[in-house]
Amino acid sequence: MNEPAAGCEFVEKSPPDLACSEFSSLYTEHSRAIYYLALRFLGDPQKAEDATHDVFLKAFRKLDQFRGEASVRTWLYRIAINHCQNLRQAWHDRHVFSNADDAVWENAAARTDSPLRVLEIKELVQRIQKTLDGLSDEYRLLLLLVADEEMSYEQVGALVGQTPDAVRGKLHRARKTFAALFEKTA
Protein backbone atom coordinates (compact mmCIF):
# COMPACT_ATOMS: atom_id res chain seq x y z
CA MET A 1 0.00 0.00 0.00
CA ASN A 2 1.91 3.05 -1.21
CA GLU A 3 -0.72 5.56 -2.23
CA PRO A 4 -3.83 5.73 -0.09
CA ALA A 5 -6.96 6.05 -2.14
CA ALA A 6 -9.37 8.91 -1.64
CA GLY A 7 -12.17 8.45 0.83
CA CYS A 8 -12.89 5.80 3.41
CA GLU A 9 -15.33 2.98 3.73
CA PHE A 10 -17.01 3.09 7.14
CA VAL A 11 -18.69 -0.24 6.91
CA GLU A 12 -18.34 -3.49 8.77
CA LYS A 13 -15.92 -5.21 6.39
CA SER A 14 -12.44 -3.80 6.16
CA PRO A 15 -11.73 -1.97 2.94
CA PRO A 16 -8.64 -2.95 0.96
CA ASP A 17 -6.93 0.37 1.57
CA LEU A 18 -4.75 0.26 4.69
CA ALA A 19 -4.99 3.93 5.68
CA CYS A 20 -8.74 3.80 5.39
CA SER A 21 -8.86 0.48 7.14
CA GLU A 22 -6.93 1.94 10.07
CA PHE A 23 -9.10 5.02 10.15
CA SER A 24 -12.19 2.89 9.98
CA SER A 25 -10.91 0.90 12.97
CA LEU A 26 -10.17 4.13 14.80
CA TYR A 27 -13.75 5.25 14.20
CA THR A 28 -15.17 1.93 15.32
CA GLU A 29 -13.10 1.95 18.50
CA HIS A 30 -13.58 5.56 19.58
CA SER A 31 -16.79 6.87 18.03
CA ARG A 32 -18.98 5.95 21.00
CA ALA A 33 -16.72 7.80 23.45
CA ILE A 34 -16.52 10.89 21.25
CA TYR A 35 -20.23 10.91 20.46
CA TYR A 36 -21.13 10.47 24.13
CA LEU A 37 -18.87 13.33 25.18
CA ALA A 38 -20.35 15.59 22.50
CA LEU A 39 -23.90 14.50 23.36
CA ARG A 40 -23.65 15.22 27.06
CA PHE A 41 -21.44 18.27 26.69
CA LEU A 42 -23.67 19.92 24.07
CA GLY A 43 -26.95 18.45 25.34
CA ASP A 44 -28.41 18.00 21.88
CA PRO A 45 -28.31 14.73 19.87
CA GLN A 46 -28.42 16.41 16.46
CA LYS A 47 -25.63 18.82 17.33
CA ALA A 48 -23.66 15.94 18.87
CA GLU A 49 -24.02 14.03 15.61
CA ASP A 50 -22.72 17.00 13.64
CA ALA A 51 -19.89 17.52 16.12
CA THR A 52 -18.82 13.86 16.03
CA HIS A 53 -18.76 13.94 12.25
CA ASP A 54 -16.66 17.11 12.30
CA VAL A 55 -14.26 15.74 14.93
CA PHE A 56 -13.53 12.58 12.93
CA LEU A 57 -13.23 14.55 9.73
CA LYS A 58 -10.64 16.77 11.42
CA ALA A 59 -8.89 13.66 12.70
CA PHE A 60 -8.85 12.21 9.19
CA ARG A 61 -7.28 15.39 7.84
CA LYS A 62 -4.77 15.64 10.69
CA LEU A 63 -3.87 12.01 10.99
CA ASP A 64 -0.38 12.75 9.69
CA GLN A 65 0.07 15.30 12.50
CA PHE A 66 -0.62 12.81 15.26
CA ARG A 67 2.73 12.36 16.97
CA GLY A 68 1.88 9.41 19.14
CA GLU A 69 2.82 11.32 22.33
CA ALA A 70 -0.67 10.79 23.68
CA SER A 71 -3.08 7.93 23.17
CA VAL A 72 -5.37 8.10 20.16
CA ARG A 73 -8.34 8.42 22.53
CA THR A 74 -6.72 11.44 24.23
CA TRP A 75 -5.90 13.01 20.87
CA LEU A 76 -9.49 12.60 19.67
CA TYR A 77 -10.83 13.93 22.97
CA ARG A 78 -8.67 17.03 22.59
CA ILE A 79 -10.10 17.70 19.14
CA ALA A 80 -13.63 17.04 20.43
CA ILE A 81 -13.28 19.26 23.51
CA ASN A 82 -11.94 22.17 21.45
CA HIS A 83 -14.69 21.71 18.89
CA CYS A 84 -17.50 21.49 21.47
CA GLN A 85 -16.19 24.42 23.50
CA ASN A 86 -16.00 26.54 20.34
CA LEU A 87 -19.58 25.56 19.47
CA ARG A 88 -20.86 26.44 22.94
CA GLN A 89 -19.02 29.75 22.84
CA ALA A 90 -20.54 30.51 19.44
CA TRP A 91 -24.04 29.67 20.72
CA HIS A 92 -23.47 31.77 23.78
CA ASP A 93 -22.39 34.71 21.63
CA ARG A 94 -25.44 34.29 19.40
CA HIS A 95 -27.79 33.48 22.30
CA VAL A 96 -28.63 30.11 20.75
CA PHE A 97 -30.00 27.35 23.00
CA SER A 98 -30.45 23.64 22.51
CA ASN A 99 -33.89 22.73 21.21
CA ALA A 100 -33.69 18.96 21.71
CA ASP A 101 -37.17 17.57 22.23
CA ASP A 102 -38.32 14.42 24.01
CA ALA A 103 -38.37 12.26 20.89
CA VAL A 104 -34.63 12.41 20.31
CA TRP A 105 -33.87 11.10 23.81
CA GLU A 106 -35.80 7.92 23.18
CA ASN A 107 -32.86 6.54 21.23
CA ALA A 108 -31.12 5.94 24.53
CA ALA A 109 -33.12 2.79 25.24
CA ALA A 110 -32.47 -0.35 23.24
CA ARG A 111 -35.29 -1.62 21.08
CA THR A 112 -35.33 -4.90 22.98
CA ASP A 113 -36.04 -3.21 26.32
CA SER A 114 -39.49 -3.47 27.86
CA PRO A 115 -41.74 -0.37 27.73
CA LEU A 116 -41.23 0.14 31.48
CA ARG A 117 -37.49 -0.05 31.09
CA VAL A 118 -37.58 2.31 28.13
CA LEU A 119 -39.42 4.82 30.31
CA GLU A 120 -36.96 4.33 33.17
CA ILE A 121 -33.96 4.84 30.94
CA LYS A 122 -35.54 7.82 29.20
CA GLU A 123 -36.25 9.45 32.55
CA LEU A 124 -32.74 8.71 33.79
CA VAL A 125 -31.18 10.10 30.62
CA GLN A 126 -33.17 13.31 30.91
CA ARG A 127 -32.19 13.69 34.57
CA ILE A 128 -28.53 13.09 33.76
CA GLN A 129 -28.60 15.70 31.00
CA LYS A 130 -30.41 18.19 33.21
CA THR A 131 -27.88 17.63 35.98
CA LEU A 132 -24.92 17.99 33.63
CA ASP A 133 -26.44 21.17 32.19
CA GLY A 134 -26.49 22.58 35.73
CA LEU A 135 -22.79 21.97 36.28
CA SER A 136 -19.97 24.31 35.32
CA ASP A 137 -18.20 23.43 32.07
CA GLU A 138 -15.19 22.39 34.10
CA TYR A 139 -17.05 19.91 36.33
CA ARG A 140 -19.12 18.56 33.42
CA LEU A 141 -16.04 17.88 31.33
CA LEU A 142 -14.16 16.39 34.27
CA LEU A 143 -16.91 13.92 35.10
CA LEU A 144 -17.41 12.90 31.49
CA LEU A 145 -13.70 12.25 31.01
CA VAL A 146 -13.20 10.42 34.30
CA ALA A 147 -16.25 8.27 33.52
CA ASP A 148 -14.30 6.88 30.56
CA GLU A 149 -12.51 3.91 32.08
CA GLU A 150 -9.80 4.08 29.43
CA MET A 151 -8.70 7.47 30.75
CA SER A 152 -6.25 7.78 33.63
CA TYR A 153 -6.17 10.79 35.97
CA GLU A 154 -2.93 11.81 34.26
CA GLN A 155 -4.59 11.77 30.84
CA VAL A 156 -7.65 13.63 32.11
CA GLY A 157 -5.34 16.15 33.79
CA ALA A 158 -3.48 16.71 30.54
CA LEU A 159 -6.75 17.39 28.73
CA VAL A 160 -8.13 19.83 31.29
CA GLY A 161 -4.80 21.46 32.13
CA GLN A 162 -4.61 20.19 35.71
CA THR A 163 -2.31 17.95 37.72
CA PRO A 164 -3.62 14.46 38.58
CA ASP A 165 -3.95 15.55 42.23
CA ALA A 166 -5.97 18.59 41.22
CA VAL A 167 -8.18 16.32 39.11
CA ARG A 168 -8.84 14.10 42.14
CA GLY A 169 -9.70 17.10 44.31
CA LYS A 170 -12.00 18.65 41.76
CA LEU A 171 -13.57 15.33 40.99
CA HIS A 172 -14.60 14.98 44.63
CA ARG A 173 -16.36 18.35 44.50
CA ALA A 174 -17.83 17.63 41.06
CA ARG A 175 -19.34 14.37 42.35
CA LYS A 176 -20.91 16.14 45.31
CA THR A 177 -22.34 18.87 43.11
CA PHE A 178 -23.64 16.32 40.62
CA ALA A 179 -25.31 14.28 43.37
CA ALA A 180 -26.98 17.36 44.87
CA LEU A 181 -28.24 18.57 41.49
CA PHE A 182 -29.37 15.08 40.49
CA GLU A 183 -31.53 14.82 43.60
CA LYS A 184 -33.26 18.05 42.63
CA THR A 185 -34.22 16.66 39.22
CA ALA A 186 -36.37 13.91 40.80
Place this chain on the structure above:
Amino acid sequence: MKQQTKLSEEQQQKQHAAEQQTQQQSPREFANAEEMLRYDAAHTAVPPAIAQRLQKSTGDLPGPKKPWWKRLFGGANR
Protein backbone atom coordinates in the same frame (compact mmCIF):
# COMPACT_ATOMS: atom_id res chain seq x y z
CA MET B 1 -44.48 -36.24 36.92
CA LYS B 2 -41.10 -35.94 38.55
CA GLN B 3 -39.72 -34.70 35.27
CA GLN B 4 -42.43 -32.03 35.11
CA THR B 5 -41.59 -30.91 38.64
CA LYS B 6 -37.91 -30.71 37.77
CA LEU B 7 -38.68 -28.75 34.64
CA SER B 8 -40.84 -26.44 36.64
CA GLU B 9 -38.06 -25.93 39.20
CA GLU B 10 -35.59 -25.20 36.44
CA GLN B 11 -37.96 -22.70 34.92
CA GLN B 12 -38.42 -21.04 38.30
CA GLN B 13 -34.67 -20.88 38.78
CA LYS B 14 -34.24 -19.38 35.33
CA GLN B 15 -36.98 -16.86 36.00
CA HIS B 16 -35.42 -16.01 39.37
CA ALA B 17 -32.01 -15.56 37.73
CA ALA B 18 -33.55 -13.36 35.04
CA GLU B 19 -35.28 -11.24 37.68
CA GLN B 20 -32.05 -10.89 39.63
CA GLN B 21 -30.25 -9.84 36.48
CA THR B 22 -32.92 -7.24 35.78
CA GLN B 23 -32.62 -5.92 39.33
CA GLN B 24 -28.85 -5.80 39.04
CA GLN B 25 -29.21 -3.81 35.83
CA SER B 26 -31.61 -1.38 37.44
CA PRO B 27 -30.56 2.10 36.40
CA ARG B 28 -31.38 3.54 39.79
CA GLU B 29 -28.46 2.29 41.87
CA PHE B 30 -25.13 3.94 41.26
CA ALA B 31 -22.19 4.47 43.57
CA ASN B 32 -21.23 7.82 42.05
CA ALA B 33 -21.70 10.13 39.09
CA GLU B 34 -19.13 8.39 36.90
CA GLU B 35 -20.84 5.06 37.34
CA MET B 36 -24.12 6.60 36.25
CA LEU B 37 -22.44 8.21 33.25
CA ARG B 38 -20.83 4.89 32.30
CA TYR B 39 -24.24 3.26 32.37
CA ASP B 40 -25.64 6.08 30.29
CA ALA B 41 -22.77 5.84 27.80
CA ALA B 42 -23.25 2.09 27.48
CA HIS B 43 -26.90 2.71 26.55
CA THR B 44 -26.08 5.42 24.05
CA ALA B 45 -25.83 4.22 20.48
CA VAL B 46 -23.82 6.12 17.91
CA PRO B 47 -26.16 7.18 15.10
CA PRO B 48 -25.24 5.24 11.93
CA ALA B 49 -25.74 8.45 9.96
CA ILE B 50 -22.38 9.73 11.24
CA ALA B 51 -20.44 6.94 9.53
CA GLN B 52 -22.42 7.46 6.33
CA ARG B 53 -21.74 11.20 6.38
CA LEU B 54 -18.05 10.60 7.09
CA GLN B 55 -17.81 8.23 4.19
CA LYS B 56 -19.17 10.93 1.90
CA SER B 57 -17.02 13.67 3.44
CA THR B 58 -13.78 11.72 3.18
CA GLY B 59 -14.68 10.64 -0.34
CA ASP B 60 -13.60 14.03 -1.65
CA LEU B 61 -10.34 14.02 0.27
CA PRO B 62 -7.06 12.26 -0.36
CA GLY B 63 -6.20 9.62 2.23
CA PRO B 64 -3.84 10.40 5.11
CA LYS B 65 -0.32 11.10 3.82
CA LYS B 66 1.76 9.48 6.53
CA PRO B 67 -0.23 7.36 8.93
CA TRP B 68 0.89 7.55 12.54
CA TRP B 69 1.60 3.84 12.82
CA LYS B 70 4.23 4.14 10.09
CA ARG B 71 6.07 6.69 12.20
CA LEU B 72 5.59 4.65 15.33
CA PHE B 73 6.59 1.30 13.87
CA GLY B 74 8.58 2.45 10.89
CA GLY B 75 6.13 0.76 8.58
CA ALA B 76 7.72 -2.59 9.39
CA ASN B 77 4.55 -4.16 10.63
CA ARG B 78 2.52 -3.40 7.60
